[in-house]
Amino acid sequence: xxxxxxxxVGTGANYxxxxxxxxxxxxxxxxxxxTEPFKQIDIITPAYxxxxxxxxxxxxxxxCCRGFIWKYGFYNAASGYKEFPSQLLEAAVxxxxxxxxxxxxxxxxxxxVFPIYLMPFSVLRFFxxxxxxxxxxxxxxxxxxxxxxxxxxxxxxxxxxAISDKKNIE
Numbered sequence: 001x002x003x004x005x006x007x008x009v010g011t012g013a014n015y016x017x018x019x020x021x022x023x024x025x026x027x028x029x030x031x032x033x034x035t036e037p038f039k040q041i042d043i044i045t046p047a048y049x050x051x052x053x054x055x056x057x058x059x060x061x062x063x064c065c066r067g068f069i070w071k072y073g074f075y076n077a078a079s080g081y082k083e084f085p086s087q088l089l090e091a092a093v094x095x096x097x098x099x100x101x102x103x104x105x106x107x108x109x110x111x112x113v114f115p116i117y118l119m120p121f122s123v124l125r126f127f128x129x130x131x132x133x134x135x136x137x138x139x140x141x142x143x144x145x146x147x148x149x150x151x152x153x154x155x156x157x158x159x160x161x162a163i164s165d166k167k168n169i170e
Contacts, residue, residue, distance in 0.1 A: 005020070009147070016147045039111075042108070042112075049101065049117065057087070057088075060074075062078065065087050065132060067132055068083065069082065083133075093121075094121075111162030115158035115162060129144045
């Protein structure tokens, strides 16, 4: 999903492909096997930020997802410059969201865990995106900024659906 979605929006492999499309596949899969889709998505959601944490550590070690050049930064062997460690910042954000979800998941209304992940992730990623070197596309913002805005709207819509009468959805 990430590669195909990234090709569609011109970013290369893109985490938002997973965030936008996986709930649809999980919902369909739960419906097919006859389990409660909202409960299943709630159980699986903490895996997203945990996987992202390790993925961003991998990005840092390979030098992809470059940060802005900074004399106090970490050396990036791929670029040959000292850069702000955007990947480590994003890994830390993912880890904090993971810990929050693990601690609060059981207190959240059924079906709201994924949108509660998607909304703050989108907001925080919007701001961490300013630490990365990427081409701006419109009004000084990058493609990922716009994907974050869409993520916030999608998360709000999913949250609304989860707190509304979900028996009509199931």
